[in-house]
Structures are given as C-alpha cells and as structure tokens.
Amino acid sequence: MNRKFTDLPSREKTAAMPHVRFFTETIEAGGISPLSFFEAGAFIHDSHRFYWENASKTMTLVGIGHALTITDEPGTDRFDTIESKWKHYCDALIKEDKDMDPVLFGGFSFEEKRSSTPSEWENFPDALFAVPTFQLKIENGKTLVAINLISEETETVLQFEALRKQRDQLIHMAQVQESVSTEKPLLLSMKELSKGHYLKAVQRITEKIQMGEAEKVVIARKLALQFEQPIPPVAALQSVANEQRDSYNFGLENGSQFFFGATPERLIEIKDGQAFSACVAGSIKRGSSADEDQQLGNELLGDKKNREEHQYVVDMITGVFDLLCASYTAASRPKLMKVRDIQHLHTPVQGRLGAESSIFQFVKALHPTPALGGFPTPIARELIRQEENLDRGYYAAPVGWTDVSGNGEFAVAIRSALLEQKNAWLYAGGGIVADSDPTQEYEETWVKFRPMLRALGGSLNG
Structure with a gap:
C-alpha cells in the first residue's frame, strides 16, 4: 500500500x-x-x-x-x-x-x-x-x-x-536487460608519470628517516592509461569484481568521472554498538605454487621491516580504539591476508562503542593510518606534501557509508583508479623506512598496480 x-x-x-x-x-x-x-x-x-x-x-x-x-x-x-x-x-x-x-x-x-x-x-x-x-x-x-x-x-x-x-x-x-558485458577495453597506451621523481623522492625520504626526521613515510606514484573506447563504469565494476573477489568493491560517480576499486583494507565498521577495524600493513607477492606461496607468507611474517611497518599501524589504531571505545581487544600477532595478487600482514581490532562516539569520529581519528601516511603522522604527511608531487585525490582515503542508525563501514581506497571516458589513472605506493631501497620499492608498486591494471585490460608485460 x-x-x-x-x-x-x-x-x-x-x-x-x-x-x-x-x-x-x-x-x-x-x-x-x-x-x-x-x-x-x-x-x-x-x-x-x-x-x-x-x-x-x-x-x-x-x-x-x-x-x-x-x-x-x-x-x-x-x-x-x-x-x-x-x-x-x-x-x-x-x-x-x-x-x-x-x-x-x-x-x-x-x-x-x-x-x-x-x-x-x-x-x-x-x-x-x-x-x-x-x-x-x-x-x-x-x-x-x-x-x-x-x-x-x-x-x-x-x-x-x-x-x-x-x-x-x-x-x-x-x-x-541483458547481462553486463565483461569484455575488457582495448588499452592503447600506458604511461608512467614521474618515475624518476618517484625514485629520487624515495631516496630523499630514506635519508631523512635515517637522520631521525620520521620513522615511516608512504610515497605513491601513478600511471596514466588511454583506451580505444570510453569505458562504462558498470563494465569497470564488473571486471574488478571478477578479478578481486575477497575485497571491498566500490564505485563513486561524479559527473563524467568514476572512482572505483577493490580494496582489501577496512578502515572502520560500526554495527549495533560494536566497532571493527583492521590493521593492514606489510606485503609480499603471491607464489606461483602453494608451497612457494607459503614460503613467501612465512618470509613476510618473519620480516623485520614489514613487522615494524605493521606495528606502527597496530599502535595507532589501538590508540584510537582506546580513546573512542569503552573497551577493545586486538590480536597479539598478525596473520596473513591473502588476496589475488598480494599477501598482507593483518591484525583485527574490535571494540565496544563509547557512548558519544560515531563513525565519522573514527574516520577522522584513523585517517590516514601509518599504512597509507606514515609515522609520526603529522611529520609524515608534511614530508609527503614536500616530496611526493602527486594529487592523491580519493586514493588511499576513506570511502564508505553510514545510515541513520549510526551503523556503517568505511574502507581505505587503495587498489583503485579514476576513470574518465577513454582515460584512467591508477595509484600505488609503499611504506619507506630507514633501510628502504628505491628500486625495490618501485618494483613493489607494480605488484600493487596489478589488480586495477588487469581489470582494465592491461598487463605488466606490455
């Protein structure tokens, strides 16, 4: 009625x-x-x-x-x-x-x-x-x-x-209506933007960290893609959903532009008075076999650099939960989160919501986590502004929803792309610490580009 x-x-x-x-x-x-x-x-x-x-x-x-x-x-x-x-x-x-x-x-x-x-x-x-x-x-x-x-x-x-x-x-x-077409677009060109600047920025950041200016700084770079035909947003969503089944799939349209992606990283979820987050930092590629995959995962779990990066995130997120929750719990050791192209260290955190807390207060306090910004956060953000030379836009930022009851969920918009007609821009970054090597960091960004690049019809082999 x-x-x-x-x-x-x-x-x-x-x-x-x-x-x-x-x-x-x-x-x-x-x-x-x-x-x-x-x-x-x-x-x-x-x-x-x-x-x-x-x-x-x-x-x-x-x-x-x-x-x-x-x-x-x-x-x-x-x-x-x-x-x-x-x-x-x-x-x-x-x-x-x-x-x-x-x-x-x-x-x-x-x-x-x-x-x-x-x-x-x-x-x-x-x-x-x-x-x-x-x-x-x-x-x-x-x-x-x-x-x-x-x-x-x-x-x-x-x-x-x-x-x-x-x-x-x-x-x-x-x-x-007929099912959404899953045919991938024809990629005409892929251009690395400011590769030389990225390598020099990583080197300069590493030197500053060695001098004690910060402990970790995340530096990102981007690719520009051009296609033969405009890509409908629904085709991009369909493709990335097929490629990344264990991730948050999201899309936000604004005029002729469409920001979308498949991120493994939850920032905050509020459900019936409970708060949930995930500490995700530290990564390594997937293996070509189950044995190699396990070997790489064990290597990640025992890697000093990645464990330190991960602990920055754990300390920051649990600090926010301590402030905004009546009580909370966190796992004592990280586990492996495996998605199609990459493995991450992962530590879940859960808490009982404080009486005056809200999802936007969590988003404000958590963004950016050390996984996407660095540590200490204010210093890392300033170094990013000085050295990165990149407008991240909504990349690595909170995207999500809330409802009138206060429930909701926000994810961190990594593994993402901005689409506009025949053009797309892809973004990827990595955490720089005192012993980072620019070439290795550069290679790691290619692993992080792979999900969106594959979804849009590209490959790492030209």
Missing part, C-alpha cells in the same frame, strides 16, 4: 528541521543483479551513482540519483561538517518500521586541496557524500529497493508518485 505524504502524523511535528522533510519508502524486489540495477540507473540519473559490496560479500548497496548532496565547507573541519549536516537530516526523517534506513555514501580526499595546480581530481571536492534517490540493498537473502525524498515543499504527493514510476522502471530494466 502506498502512503500519502500530506497531513502527516505527529512524528513530522517533532522533526528537528520542520522546514525540511526526509521521506523514505521501501519495497521488496526479487531477482535483481546489483550491477544491472546500477547500469539501469544511467538511463534515469546519469552521472550520479554509487556501488558498494563488502569484503565478505554479505551486503551490497547501490545508489541511483541524489536526494541530498553534502560536501565540505571551506574553513571548517570536513569530517565534523559532514557529520553535523547528516545528523540534521537524520532528525528530519519520517519512516515506518518496515522501511530500511537511508544511507549516506561518499568519501574524502586524502589531503585537503592546498594547490591551485590542475589535476585529474578537479571534479572531486575534499568531501563528497550523497543520499541516493533510489537505494538498493541486498542482505540476508533479501533485495530491498527504497525511494528517498528530501523536500521543503508542503505537498509531495506528485513528487513521490513520479519517483515510484521511476523506481518501477529501474527494477524492470534491471530484471530484463
């Missing part, structure tokens, strides 16, 4: 923002591929979509259109700004028990913009979040589709009826 959106019950009168009303309506829908739903969205709300699938493949979110967009404001703390604005709209929500919670999805840039030099990230602000007009969620065997409407109008019946028609059209298209 459809509800009327005039003469609402008393719940509306208690909203914290009486001039703004936030409506949501959920129906159950079966037999929908989330990628097909995402693709159907291009015909209704082109350039305003997102995609999220958690690493365990137990929950998928797709957003089509923008019922609300929240961005940073100059001169304010961007994490606090996003959280504050989101809370205001949550207080204005009108929903029934059967309706699923609306989600806010988006991400932050690694660093706030400080340079006027143009880069490929010009279309992405320092923070970009949106409530989708149409929200698909697949979890626990159920497929739900919601409409979200945020309006200052007193009469919303016609608006909502139009949205219901669009929702039904989206569902129909997703159910009957």
Whole structure:
C-alpha cells in the first residue's frame, strides 16, 4: 500500500528541521543483479551513482540519483561538517518500521586541496557524500529497493508518485536487460608519470628517516592509461569484481568521472554498538605454487621491516580504539591476508562503542593510518606534501557509508583508479623506512598496480 505524504502524523511535528522533510519508502524486489540495477540507473540519473559490496560479500548497496548532496565547507573541519549536516537530516526523517534506513555514501580526499595546480581530481571536492534517490540493498537473502525524498515543499504527493514510476522502471530494466558485458577495453597506451621523481623522492625520504626526521613515510606514484573506447563504469565494476573477489568493491560517480576499486583494507565498521577495524600493513607477492606461496607468507611474517611497518599501524589504531571505545581487544600477532595478487600482514581490532562516539569520529581519528601516511603522522604527511608531487585525490582515503542508525563501514581506497571516458589513472605506493631501497620499492608498486591494471585490460608485460 502506498502512503500519502500530506497531513502527516505527529512524528513530522517533532522533526528537528520542520522546514525540511526526509521521506523514505521501501519495497521488496526479487531477482535483481546489483550491477544491472546500477547500469539501469544511467538511463534515469546519469552521472550520479554509487556501488558498494563488502569484503565478505554479505551486503551490497547501490545508489541511483541524489536526494541530498553534502560536501565540505571551506574553513571548517570536513569530517565534523559532514557529520553535523547528516545528523540534521537524520532528525528530519519520517519512516515506518518496515522501511530500511537511508544511507549516506561518499568519501574524502586524502589531503585537503592546498594547490591551485590542475589535476585529474578537479571534479572531486575534499568531501563528497550523497543520499541516493533510489537505494538498493541486498542482505540476508533479501533485495530491498527504497525511494528517498528530501523536500521543503508542503505537498509531495506528485513528487513521490513520479519517483515510484521511476523506481518501477529501474527494477524492470534491471530484471530484463541483458547481462553486463565483461569484455575488457582495448588499452592503447600506458604511461608512467614521474618515475624518476618517484625514485629520487624515495631516496630523499630514506635519508631523512635515517637522520631521525620520521620513522615511516608512504610515497605513491601513478600511471596514466588511454583506451580505444570510453569505458562504462558498470563494465569497470564488473571486471574488478571478477578479478578481486575477497575485497571491498566500490564505485563513486561524479559527473563524467568514476572512482572505483577493490580494496582489501577496512578502515572502520560500526554495527549495533560494536566497532571493527583492521590493521593492514606489510606485503609480499603471491607464489606461483602453494608451497612457494607459503614460503613467501612465512618470509613476510618473519620480516623485520614489514613487522615494524605493521606495528606502527597496530599502535595507532589501538590508540584510537582506546580513546573512542569503552573497551577493545586486538590480536597479539598478525596473520596473513591473502588476496589475488598480494599477501598482507593483518591484525583485527574490535571494540565496544563509547557512548558519544560515531563513525565519522573514527574516520577522522584513523585517517590516514601509518599504512597509507606514515609515522609520526603529522611529520609524515608534511614530508609527503614536500616530496611526493602527486594529487592523491580519493586514493588511499576513506570511502564508505553510514545510515541513520549510526551503523556503517568505511574502507581505505587503495587498489583503485579514476576513470574518465577513454582515460584512467591508477595509484600505488609503499611504506619507506630507514633501510628502504628505491628500486625495490618501485618494483613493489607494480605488484600493487596489478589488480586495477588487469581489470582494465592491461598487463605488466606490455
């Protein structure tokens, strides 16, 4: 039964923002591929979509259109700004028990913009979040589709009826259209950007660490790819989902650009009052056989440099949990996290949420972890600004979602790429410490480029 959106019950009168009303309506829908739903969205709300699938493949979110967009404001703390604005709209929500919670999805840039030099990230602000007009969620065997409407109008019946028609059209298209094409694009060229600068930067950073200026600094570099034809975002998502099955698969569309990836690294998850994070740092390639793979894994577990890098991350994340949780636990020793191209040292951390804590407070406190920034964090970030000569954009930064109940999950956007029509930019980095060798660090970045490069039709053999 459809509800009327005039003469609402008393719940509306208690909203914290009486001039703004936030409506949501959920129906159950079966037999929908989330990628097909995402693709159907291009015909209704082109350039305003997102995609999220958690690493365990137990929950998928797709957003089509923008019922609300929240961005940073100059001169304010961007994490606090996003959280504050989101809370205001949550207080204005009108929903029934059967309706699923609306989600806010988006991400932050690694660093706030400080340079006027143009880069490929010009279309992405320092923070970009949106409530989708149409929200698909697949979890626990159920497929739900919601409409979200945020309006200052007193009469919303016609608006909502139009949205219901669009929702039904989206569902129909997703159910009957042909499967997403998995054919990879034809790669015309691949260009290493500033290889020489990267090698010199690693050398300079190593020398500064040896002089005691820092303990670890992460330096990244990028590749520029050009293709014969424009790459549809849905094809990129399909390809990377097939290639990286044990990772978070995500995509955030903003105009003609699409940021997507398959990251193994969770930053923070909040679920029913519990907080979960993962210390992921230290890596080595996969073996060509099971025996070699085990040998490489044991080598990683016993490697002094990688264990030190990993411990920086453990110390930092457990420090945040100590601050924001009522209690927490962490594994005493790291284990191996194995994904298709690489093995990582991995230590899970879990805690009981503090009374006043929130997911955005965790994101603010955790970003960047020493795995993507370095240690001590303020010094490492300054050295990155001085030496890296790279606009990371949303690479290595928090991307994820939260809902009106305070639950949510953010991942660290590594193994990622920025796509725009026939062009793509890929990013990879590594932790530099006192005994780092520039050539070895350079070779390690190729291992980290491999997942996205393969997904986009390239290879490391030309």
